[in-house]
Amino acid sequence: MPTALVRNGRVVTASESYDADLYIDGGKIALVGRGLSLPADTVIDASGALVVPGGIDVHTHLDMPAGELTSADDFETGTRAAAFGGTTTVIDFATPEPGQSLLAALDTWRRKAEGQAVVDYGFHMALREVGETTLAEMARLTRDEGVTSFKLYLAYPGVLQVDDAAFFRALLGARECGALPLVHAENGGVIDVLVKRALARGETAPRHHALTRPPETEAEATARAIAMAGMAGASLYVVHLSCAAALAHVTSARDRGLPVHAETCPQYLFLSIADYDRPGFDGEQYVMSPPLREAADQEALWRGLAGGDLQVVATDHCPFTLADKARGRDDFSKIPNGAPGIETRMTLLWDGGVRAGRIDAQRFVELTSAAPARIFGLWPRKGTIAVGSDADLVVWDPERETRLSVETLHMRVDYSPYEGRVVRGGPAVVMSRGEVIVDRGEWKGRPGRGQFLKRSHGAAHPA
Numbered sequence: 001m002p003t004a005l006v007r008n009g010r011v012v013t014a015s016e017s018y019d020a021d022l023y024i025d026g027g028k029i030a031l032v033g034r035g036l037s038l039p040a041d042t043v044i045d046a047s048g049a050l051v052v053p054g055g056i057d058v059h060t061h062l063d064m065p066a067g068e069l070t071s072a073d074d075f076e077t078g079t080r081a082a083a084f085g086g087t088t089t090v091i092d093f094a095t096p097e098p099g100q101s102l103l104a105a106l107d108t109w110r111r112k113a114e115g116q117a118v119v120d121y122g123f124h125m126a127l128r129e130v131g132e133t134t135l136a137e138m139a140r141l142t143r144d145e146g147v148t149s150f151k152l153y154l155a156y157p158g159v160l161q162v163d164d165a166a167f168f169r170a171l172l173g174a175r176e177c178g179a180l181p182l183v184h185a186e187n188g189g190v191i192d193v194l195v196k197r198a199l200a201r202g203e204t205a206p207r208h209h210a211l212t213r214p215p216e217t218e219a220e221a222t223a224r225a226i227a228m229a230g231m232a233g234a235s236l237y238v239v240h241l242s243c244a245a246a247l248a249h250v251t252s253a254r255d256r257g258l259p260v261h262a263e264t265c266p267q268y269l270f271l272s273i274a275d276y277d278r279p280g281f282d283g284e285q286y287v288m289s290p291p292l293r294e295a296a297d298q299e300a301l302w303r304g305l306a307g308g309d310l311q312v313v314a315t316d317h318c319p320f321t322l323a324d325k326a327r328g329r330d331d332f333s334k335i336p337n338g339a340p341g342i343e344t345r346m347t348l349l350w351d352g353g354v355r356a357g358r359i360d361a362q363r364f365v366e367l368t369s370a371a372p373a374r375i376f377g378l379w380p381r382k383g384t385i386a387v388g389s390d391a392d393l394v395v396w397d398p399e400r401e402t403r404l405s406v407e408t409l410h411m412r413v414d415y416s417p418y419e420g421r422v423v424r425g426g427p428a429v430v431m432s433r434g435e436v437i438v439d440r441g442e443w444k445g446r447p448g449r450g451q452f453l454k455r456s457h458g459a460a461h462p463a
């Protein structure tokens with residue numbers, strides 16, 4: 001079994017920071033101590049750097065069909081870009097075709113990833129309908145297949161949206177089998193009406209994507225989802241929370257002791273509704289759901305991250321090329337929703353969060369790795385640096401300066417929403433299960449080395 005020694009770094013976990021060497025054997029952390037001098041196949045000098053647990057991105061859409069299109073990154077290109085950004089585990093969304101069994105959908109999505117993924121991966125399962133068969137399959141996926149979280153959409157009518165009855169049945173089912181329900185919380189019905197009215201008035205530009213999905217549509221759906229989770233006695237995880245009004249409902253639920261968790265994403269921290277008004281048609285690059293919000297929302301989200309009301313920063317990585325986006329040139333509602341971000345999450349959060357003094361380094365680890373591992377049933381194999389844990393490690397250079405650009409980023413998409421932004425802090429060396437896969441900007445990994453992760457019940461579930 002190959003061995004490795006990471007020397008002279010400052011180890012940062014969600015709970016501690018200390019100087020130590022790490023000895024790795026068989027892909028696991030075998031020893032943590034000072035002045036370790038064992039022989040090793042690979043020796044990495046981490047002097048002047050931090051050593052943090054590999055990032056875990058629990059919200060990605062790789063190789064995802066979207067009508068006639070498919071998201072631009074597949075499991076090889078997407079996980080490779082993730083690794084370049086310091087992320088060593090992703091949890092993607094398996095989405096059944098209408099009428100398809102969940103087990104068949106899992107098989108489809110596992111085949112998309114097998115032989116392709118360069119880092120470890122798991123799946124949430126999206127639900128389109130919630131009948132008796134679905135409930136039985138949820139139990140089976142949770143018990144036997146390591147798929148322990150299920151996503152429901154309260155948006156996208158006619159495509160993915162479920163009604164309140166189906167949502168409630170899924171919450172009850174998730175509680176019974178010990179799974180975690182995830183919710184995309186936007187009121188799809190209200191949005192549909194607003195979109196039709198806007199288009200009828202000739203309001204076709206990208207900014208109308210945001211104006212037809214006002215914060216109230218997200219806040220209402222978030223409150224409804226929380227209320228129904230409470231009635232079902234289920235826990236709840238709110239994906240891509242974007243605004244202060246929705247956060248207030250999560251905060252209030254948590255204050256009442258309800259097991260409600262929420263994530264936000266870098267785009268809601270660093271981009272704003274003003275980006276839709278960029279000259280020309282650049283605004284289409286920022287069409288995603290929920291849409292970008294106001295500066296005051298960004299500030300509320302930062303407070304939520306610092307104070308604990310938001311537990312996770314994920315990406316909702318769902319890239320489409322500019323040609324794909326141009327399909328909505330005359331009608332914002334035809335612009336495919338989503339943006340690239342799998343590679344830039346950690347560096348943006350370090351620069352705008354830690355360097356800006358909004359969160360400390362341990363909170364950075366908590367938000368990008370430890371909490372995702374605990375909530376989604378990967379802890380303590382992932383999410384920390386401890387004897388017995390996978391050696392998914394990032395030697396993090398806290399000062400490295402990078403100019404984010406489509407020219408140098410690795411995602412398979414022809415634009416970056418952060419083009420030209422200069423950030424400090426980034427991965428120098430990235431290890432996945434003890435193997436160096438990125439070494440100072442050089443790619444060392446290989447497709448297919450990533451392993452499917454069977455997850456256990458996460459800490460979010462009250463059972």
Ligand code: URP
Nearest residue numbers: 288289290316318337338
């Ligand atoms: O705009 C987005 N977020 N696209 C990806 C699908 C989703 O809603 O998560």
Ligand code: ZN
Nearest residue numbers: 059061239316
């Ligand atoms: Zn999503």
